Amino acid sequence: MKKSETLRIAIVGATGLVGRTFLKVLENSFIPIAKLDLFATSRSAGTSIVFKNKELIVQDIKNINFANYDVALFSAGKDASKEFAPLAVMNGTLVIDNGSYWRMHPQVPLVVPEVNFEDAFNHKGIIANPNCSTIQLVVALQPIENKFKIKKVEVSTYQAISGAGQKGINKLLREIETGVPVDTLSKHPIAFNINFHTIQSKFGFSEEEIKIINETRKILHRKNLKISATCVRIPVLVGHSEAVSVITKNEFSLEEVEEVWRQSPGIIIMDDPQNEEYPTPKMVEGTDSVYIGRIRRNPAEKNGLMFWVVADNVRKGAATNAIQILEHLLKVAPERIFSFQKMFK
Incomplete structure (x- = not known):
């Protein structure tokens, strides 16, 4: 895999049950991670979480600069998804959202890789994870x-x-x-x-x-x-x-x-x-x-x-499905991660 295809990943809602499970699934994924940062609300900011024997400090979502990330995995609730997912897309960051807000939006694919992965090719910056x-x-x-x-x-x-x-x-x-x-x-x-x-x-x-x-x-x-x-x-x-x-x-x-x-x-x-x-x-x-x-x-x-x-x-019904979407894109269509803004203008 090309060095340019290593991923800079942000997890939004990292202290929640699904957010922490994102980390467990990523530990056993083939996804090459160049950068991994954790974000949550100000109430949870400052929490430390261990990932691959390294301590990561959770940051306040209000301070995130999405331009520093290729992908943002969201599981912070529908209000956070509504507010922050469009900001991520504007900065060229692909959002895979476990919340409910975007699922039925006509421009947002709702994807289960074993069933309709091809729908992910048509994303406009947001891919929704279905209900568990x-x-x-x-x-x-x-x-x-x-x-x-x-x-x-x-x-x-x-x-x-x-x-x-x-x-x-x-x-x-x-x-x-x-x-x-x-x-x-x-x-x-x-x-x-x-x-x-x-x-x-x-x-x-x-x-x-x-x-x-x-x-x-x-x-x-x-x-x-x-x-x-x-x-x-x-x-x-x-x-x-x-x-x-x-x-x-x-x-x-x-x-x-x-x-x-x-x-x-x-x-x-x-x-x-x-x-x-x-x-x-x-x-x-x-x-x-x-x-x-x-x-x-x-x-x-x-x-x-x-x-x-x-x-x-918590795994296949949430975190694993989201990571599988990312894994499949990275394998077969990495340009839909790294260059999606150019493709869909």
């Missing part, structure tokens, strides 16, 4: 769509509390320790319980359910896809699980379905339920694949398929 629950779902759906054509999707998610960040983890651990509900995220306890995400109206979908519906349509390029979702948070630290029901246009055998998945990148089949071999949140923690099990027909539907999908929501 969406990522693992579309990795599982895309091979089925390619081979059998999907007519309808119904998904129920069972989401680890780390999807709410460190404050979610703190809430669960504190409640388990004390037995007293902690009034963050929800008025309801999460220990030995479940919570729904924010719901704006009586008969409406939650914010999480809306994200899954809209983002799946965008990523699969199926704007009219029939899809519904029910999402809950559960008292698990890491690992989102999803029960998925699909109706396909074309007929299939379960053996064909399993083989299609086995041949698809990023997927591991774990499906020997009679011997209690199936994916669980505990076993996928710390990994970067999407695990599929409980493959079976839906007896209530013609061409109905049901399956179970589990992934580490």
Whole structure:
């Protein structure tokens, strides 16, 4: 790799759960790093974080000069993304944003490398990382769509509390320790319980359910896809699980379905339920694949398929997916990192 293709990287939101996981994933990535700086709000500035045995001091995001960086990895919330991502782009810095603000913007590609990496070629300086629950779902759906054509999707998610960040983890651990509900995220306890995400109206979908519906349509390029979702948070630290029901246009055998998945990148089949071999949140923690099990027909539907999908929501559902986008660009289209302003004027 050319010396000119080493990267100057800024991590915005470095002290958060996903920000720290960016660093863990980068430690094992082939990406050649010429410069790495960490940024967060003034509240977290001054924090020290170790990366490859070197102590890095977190700086105040308000002092960042994006002209000093080729890439900025964002996971600081939608308000920070709204304010600072355009500034980065103006200075020639590619933004890969884990926040929700840019995901549905028509000029911003929403990318999962195993599914629609080619969309990243059309970026205008910002590439959005999808919601954690969406990522693992579309990795599982895309091979089925390619081979059998999907007519309808119904998904129920069972989401680890780390999807709410460190404050979610703190809430669960504190409640388990004390037995007293902690009034963050929800008025309801999460220990030995479940919570729904924010719901704006009586008969409406939650914010999480809306994200899954809209983002799946965008990523699969199926704007009219029939899809519904029910999402809950559960008292698990890491690992989102999803029960998925699909109706396909074309007929299939379960053996064909399993083989299609086995041949698809990023997927591991774990499906020997009679011997209690199936994916669980505990076993996928710390990994970067999407695990599929409980493959079976839906007896209530013609061409109905049901399956179970589990992934580490902090890694593949957030940090790893963002790093994989960067790795793929660096491999096949480095000019879309280093020279994107020239390409899209």
